[in-house]
Amino acid sequence: MTTLDATLPTIVFGDGRLSFDHIVDLAHRRAQAVLRNDQDFVQRIQRGADFIDRILEEDGVIYGVTTGYGDSCTVTIPPALVPDLPRHLYTYHGCGLGQMLSPVETRAVLAARLQSLCQGFSGVSHALLSQLHALLAHDILPLIPSEGSVGASGDLTPLSYVAAALCGERDVLFEGRIMPAGEALAKVGLTPLRLRPKEGLAIMNGTAVMTGLACLALDRANYLAALATRITAMASYALDGNSHHFDETLFAVKPHAGQQLVAARIRADLVSDRPPRNERRLQDRYSIRCAPHVIGVLQDALPWLAQWVDNELNSANDNPIIDAEGERVLHGGHFYGGHIAFAMDSLKQAVANIADLLDRQLALLVDTRFNHGLPSNLSGASADRAAINHGLKALQIGVSAWTAEALKHTMPASVFSRSTECHNQDKVSMGTIAARDCLRVLTLTEQIVAALLLAVRQGIWLRQQQPGAHPLSAPLIPMFEALAHAIPPLTEDRALDRELQQLVDWIQRQIWRLYD
Template sequence: MRHTDTSTSSDDIAFVTFGSGPLSIEDVNAIAAGSARAALSDAPDFLARIRRGADFLDRLLREDGTVYGVTTGYGDSCTVNVPPELVPELPHHLYTYHGCGLGELFSPQQTRAILAARLTSLSKGYSGVSVGLLNQIAALLQHDLLPLIPAEGSVGASGDLTPLSYLAAVLCGERKVWGTEKNRGEQVDAATALQAAGLTPLKLRPKEGLAIMNGTAVMTALACMAYQRAEYLCQLATRITAMASFTLDGNAHHFDATLFSVKPHPGQQQVAGWLQADLRCDQPLRNEKRLQDRYSIRCAPHVIGVLTDALPWLRSYIENELNSANDNPLIDPDNERVLHGGHFYGGHIAFAMDSMKNAVANIADLLDRQMALMVDNRYNNGLPANLSGAKGPRAAINHGLKALQISASAWTAEALKLTMPASVFSRSTECHNQDKVSMGTIAARDCLRVLELTEQVVAALLITVRQGVWLRNEQNPEIPLAELPGGRLAAMQEALCADIAPIAEDRMLEPDLRLLLERIRARAWSLYD
């Protein structure tokens, strides 16, 4: 479903073309990461469609037509008629009074994704905006002029009004943007930044303020970023499970293909198949092995598989929302109708993010339990307590991974605490006009936080399995990692060893954890095809 233009710039960065077809989650994430650039389609049919909607609105205004948010007030104020001479001022008032966001600012990566999501929706041709507006949003992305957008203040219907007001204001030369290459990290006045880029501040047409703000771009952009992280988490948690099973001298027959053929959840089967590829599932079970491993190893495909099985419908929900016209009212340029509805309601994204964070937090809990087994010499099949590598008299003063296990437990607990679905906390707002709202943006922000905490647990587990595999190999070298199917665990161990030294003496592990988090977020390891 990718519609990224295959052409490249002089520095081999691909272009994502808006208006040429549906965009994918990967397209948005490529723009967010700076590995792709935005371009607006110059196809005559596309440009003509955009112009037809704007021209139809102009004619309605000339004929004294009544259009919500164009000749009326907003929200519950829709019964207030705006005098014709004041209609041009209405968009300015909309983004001005919505300038009340608080909390941390969205990162530059998140802001690029937000701009891409809004441009995708407006390019559908049902929002009554001008080509000039679309070009201005594309220009912000092309010049990396990113509005400073506070993360808090949206209830997810009537869309992401308050955060998107910061985009509308910057398009018009107001508020602030992140500095570009020469002054990255600084806050720069939007008017100054636009002038430096050779751009002229917009004067919004009558419906354009509403079209920019009255949609689901923020929650959808965050959902695109969450999806990519969750997708990688499934594979990384599976590889960690394989290394944990090796560390614990576990029973690889728990992942037998016939066993999983009779409970045919495809994602669960895929996880089991990955584990089969990593471990020696075809070897006879040694008599001294425990017949059944504890649940956090034996049932790992059943836990990780829930998220793996959810990914296809999560993608469907997110990409449908991304490629939708979701402001209000919508303009039908072909039949010349103004359609009043509620497409700004972010219920699908809210449900997707509430569901994703639940499945992700369960993986954090699974890995936390695996770590608890590996560091406990009552359950780790003969390895030292806390996986300490210290020997002789020095073993008495070394504590290995004792504190790391406490930290992993804390991060897991915080992730689990955030699994309460945000969508059930709908609030009646705006004089009971917005009396049922989605909370989609809060759900998406929560999901990203759960992913962040889970990635911290993953970093702790990577140190743990790196240490555990090292100790198991020293203690029991008759089954070398390199002899396992495909040598995948050996390759992973080698990659981890390049970053993380064995813990023979206690040391501060925060630098190791931060390095591993960088690797996780860069998707540094190629895991499964």
């Protein structure tokens, strides 16, 4: 038994739909998981497992229970060997490589798998759900290699590490150190499971890895959209830009809701009725003037992408589906992660466009041909020291590198289907690769955002020192002051890596509340 933390909200599994933000809260340990154990729920789940037992007693045929897996479905499993088959499934799939999923990512995967199995169509026992819930509740995290899934038949190889951990095999992260799963289970009073006939397939034959990662990606992208909006307002101020580019009537005639929202936020951030000081410059360059059109694409995409991810999260996505009420075994392909693949391919492209937008804004800020009176590379060095100071010159090169890498990762993974497993899996989703790519693009973009935060902090400080500079608008003052408190003005060249890493950490922890 686990003791609930009264300071944290609870998220109940088995009590209806969850959304991606529930998974994100669990992944970051801002909420705690509760599994229903009332009689109605336990009996509903158990009916599926009991139905499978009945079929086995009657010598029925069920894919992956009385047959081999995949192309081996024509191989009949002798009744005496049926109980051993689930262990063989997770054992031979223990061939993952690559970087291990982070603790946050692993919790998201566990939560996504638990929610799917709680739909009641996977033929598993309540004991399996309890053991899976216990991994979450006790923070026993299987070490899951990130590479090795083609996204159909689900996330077989990475999820084999979850199945093995439930059975006390392979390694987990627990209490800050890596240890054998059996040892971690014993520390919290749990015993390893022996999987029932359908349970190995039920755990592994689904989309939990790509879906868990997609939940995290949506949350990070939503925050990035708001940060990019705020940075645009701050860059416009630093560049002495034309605030009228974000006029309400202007955006009323092109009614994309997300684009209008971004423009409204920038308009509120700038809150200025003054004409541009440079009357000859009616139009700022596209990376400022058209920022709502770029960020707005992401802002408009997020709700429908979230709908797709939420639907996948709340689906039974293994094979076969067990209809205990109708007493049918339905063989299909719900393990196919096409919707997640498309969502993540789309999201990474929208996010990479934000990276490119901010890269262009930085290029304006550091270049005396375009920054309207700011010093070269935003250096704040005194006149007698200016010759040897280079300001943000190298930072702009770094941002260019991160942007290029982000753009490189936008090739859609879903179009690279590979026929696998003796052409049984002859069309696969590549959803997990798409999700991993999306997270990489997000990380690179967060690094770019950190650089822009540093740059706009410097640019605003420099602008405010100029004669006749207008005051910073009230909505921008708290964020500027927070940046100014953490980052001294750049009056002499210094290494910026630690400050950038601190900003990346703040971004990933979402410390600023930007817009209500």
